[in-house]
Amino acid sequence: MRLRRGDGGEGAAPSVFAVLAFVGAAFLVLPLAALVARAPWTRAAALLADADLRSAIVLSLGVATGATVLAAFFGLPLAWWLSRGRFPLRGALRALVTLPMVLPPVVAGVALLAAFGRRGLLGGALEAGGLTLPFTTAAAVLAAAFVSAPFFVRSAEAGLSAVDPALEAAAASLGASRWRIMRTVTLPEARRSLTAGLVLCWARALGEFGATITFAGNVRGTTRTLPLAVFSALQRDPDLAVLLGVLMLGLSLAVLVALRGEEVRP
Amino acid sequence: MDCRRWFFLLCMGLCATGIAACETGDQRARRDATPLAGGASTNRNRAPIVVFAAASLEAVFDEAASRFAARPDGTEVVIHAAGSQILATQLLEGARADLFASADAHQLDRVRDVGLFVAGTPFATNSLVVVTPLDNPGHVQTPIDLARPGLRLVLAGPDVPAGAYAREALQRLGIAGAVDAGRVSEESDVRGVLAKVALGEADAGIVYRTDLGSALADTVRTIPLPAAADVRATYWIARSSDTPRSVAADGFTAWLLSTEGRSLLAEHGFSSP
Incomplete structure (x- = not known):
């Protein structure tokens, strides 16, 4: 029989670990506490009434949601393929689609310019079709989707891989179509990972800054999402930046609460 | 490698960081103390x-x-x-x-x-100039063209001096409304404006005359501002x-x-x- 955690094993850590753990926790918590402590609550109502700020909030929610929808629409089939497909270089493809997750966001922005900018690889073709992406909300959505979609894809892939093949085989033996098996067996079984992936993807998209300001620019009401608004506010009114920071902290906290109990495996 | 060895290495690392930090502190103290006695010659x-x-x-x-x-x-x-x-x-x-x-x-x-x-x-x-990409995709011929709807204009933000001067110039040209339409991408310094134009992503921007001395200058076309809009920075x-x-x-x-x-x-x- 294996010992489970909590069966008396916790005393094994050296006591100095407690000190290091305390320092580590303080380092992670202190800046957030300082942010909240510095928030100009007395000015909060006046600052939040600002129309530009409200447009940034609405835009942020819209961009993050748009990016998540894109990530789910194309990412689920991709995750399925990575999980079930048997093709050469699957590992390489998995690594490639994970890259934006670890790439510096500003590099992601430069890469998006190189691909979809006016002088980018596809820029000419897009422009000929009457579509110029930079400085548009569509560009902000693409930037957010580029950096956040891997969170959904990897989480979904992990969930799909964990579904017991026997269940799908049983459904198939009963004559269910591929679509029906996916709808009634596979996706419900992977539900938790899919939800966690969506929430993580949305959260990452909401916080996106570097790729957005590089590829989509900083246009008030069009591409100035909350992180860009924080950046802009810091140059003029640090109080406003702190307040926006607390707002985003609250949203992040809400994401964590939403993820509670979900299996987070990005 | 066992845990003890790792832990030892970690402690050494922390000590080294601490020592380095102390040294910097000393240097700072020296730096702060000397000027009281110092003159230009020292x-x-x-x-x-x-x-x-x-x-x-x-x-x-x-x-x-x-x-x-x-x-x-x-x-x-x-x-x-x-x-x-x-x-x-x-x-x-x-x-x-x-x-x-x-x-x-x-x-x-x-x-x-x-x-x-x-x-x-x-x-x-310093003074300001309008810049466009060499191929001038927005067909900007005079500064007044900056007011044209649909033009992708990039300026430094209103809090950035270059952005404040640019807005003043647009106001003197009578086209300040062009930048209030919420279609201007705002950069946090004037170098960002020149870069966005040089990259060809923006149709036009307003930068300092002196920015044209940089390496990017060869990749942009310059349009001078009329004397009436010549804001002096x-x-x-x-x-x-x-x-x-x-x-x-x-x-x-x-x-x-x-x-x-x-x-x-x-x-x-x-x-x-």
Whole structure:
């Protein structure tokens, strides 16, 4: 029989670990506490009434949601393929689609310019079709989707891989179509990972800054999402930046609460 | 490797970090203590003075710093360049600089009003130009074309001196409404404006005449502003009110205002105030 955690094993850590753990926790918590402590609550109502700020909030929610929808629409089939497909270089493809997750966001922005900018690889073709992406909300959505979609894809892939093949085989033996098996067996079984992936993807998209300001620019009401608004506010009114920071902290906290109990495996 | 060995290495690492931090502290103490006794002649071999400079000054100040350091009465100078509004915010948040060279009086006033800096001196002026990509995708022929709907215009933000001057120029042209339409991408310093135009992502932008001295200048087309809209940007330099390096800092300012300093500024396209 294996010992489970909590069966008396916790005393094994050296006591100095407690000190290091305390320092580590303080380092992670202190800046957030300082942010909240510095928030100009007395000015909060006046600052939040600002129309530009409200447009940034609405835009942020819209961009993050748009990016998540894109990530789910194309990412689920991709995750399925990575999980079930048997093709050469699957590992390489998995690594490639994970890259934006670890790439510096500003590099992601430069890469998006190189691909979809006016002088980018596809820029000419897009422009000929009457579509110029930079400085548009569509560009902000693409930037957010580029950096956040891997969170959904990897989480979904992990969930799909964990579904017991026997269940799908049983459904198939009963004559269910591929679509029906996916709808009634596979996706419900992977539900938790899919939800966690969506929430993580949305959260990452909401916080996106570097790729957005590089590829989509900083246009008030069009591409100035909350992180860009924080950046802009810091140059003029640090109080406003702190307040926006607390707002985003609250949203992040809400994401964590939403993820509670979900299996987070990005 | 066992846990103990890892832990030992970790402790060594922490100790090393601690020692390094202490040394820096000592150096800072020395740096803070010496100026009380020091004169211009003992400036050499001391810690450099720190100059916060507007982004548009970076190239000329880098050169000024090396020329000033090479003088017998000179001192090493470290330049930190960014949008003046960012520098002012950093100073208000506790960053230390011996000198602040701002691209407008407003950003200097922000740090002067709270007593961080003493009254400044105007030392250079600049003017604005409209730039477009070489192929001019927005078909901008005159500055008035900037008001055309659908044009992708990039300006420095309204808090950035370059952005404030640009908006003033647009106002004098009678097309200030063009930038209120919420279709202007805002950069945090003037270099960002030039980069976005040089990349061909923006149809047009407004930058300083002196920015055309940079390597990117060959990739843009320049359209001058009419005399009526020729806004003169004035650069101010001021000394920190509590710097221990006031002698060295004043020395750098005096050098900038000297014949040698003025001719360097002129080489880079700046005019005298």
